[in-house]
Amino acid sequence: MLQHIYQPPGSSLCGQTCVAMLAGISLEESIAAFGGMRGGTRTRDVVRALRVLGIRCGEKLIRLRRQQKPDVCIVKLHFDDSKDTHWTLWYKSRFYDPSMYGQYLLDVGGGEYPAGVRQTSYLPIFMD
Numbered sequence: 001m002l003q004h005i006y007q008p009p010g011s012s013l014c015g016q017t018c019v020a021m022l023a024g025i026s027l028e029e030s031i032a033a034f035g036g037m038r039g040g041t042r043t044r045d046v047v048r049a050l051r052v053l054g055i056r057c058g059e060k061l062i063r064l065r066r067q068q069k070p071d072v073c074i075v076k077l078h079f080d081d082s083k084d085t086h087w088t089l090w091y092k093s094r095f096y097d098p099s100m101y102g103q104y105l106l107d108v109g110g111g112e113y114p115a116g117v118r119q120t121s122y123l124p125i126f127m128d
Contacts, residue, residue, distance in 0.1 A: 022089060034049045041087070072092065073124050073125055086099065
């Protein structure tokens with residue numbers, strides 16, 4: 001079973017936290033896999049960190065169509081009222097959102113993100 005980890009409040013460590021959950025390591029170990037990066041991450045940063053940890057993944061994000069996702073992937077979220085994006089982990093039909101606020105949204109939305117929060121793309125993870 002996957003251990004749910006929350007990013008520190010007010011931080012931009014959602015990518016690092018998703019990788020930590022997926023790899024079963026601490027947030028600090030994940031940050032090290034990102035080369036010490038403690039801020040917002042791009043897709044290439046996430047891919048590089050996953051590969052450092054020996055986790056196979058896709059090369060780039062795949063656009064979501066009708067919300068079809070593989071069993072394990074890292075999903076990129078966009079917000080209607082903000083330019084910010086957010087990484088969250090989709091693992092065997094359940095979201096593991098690293099932000100406390102995201103968990104609140106999931107509770108309100110009944111396990112799916114409510115209006116104003118869009119799942120736009122995902123990075124596939126290839127688990128053996």
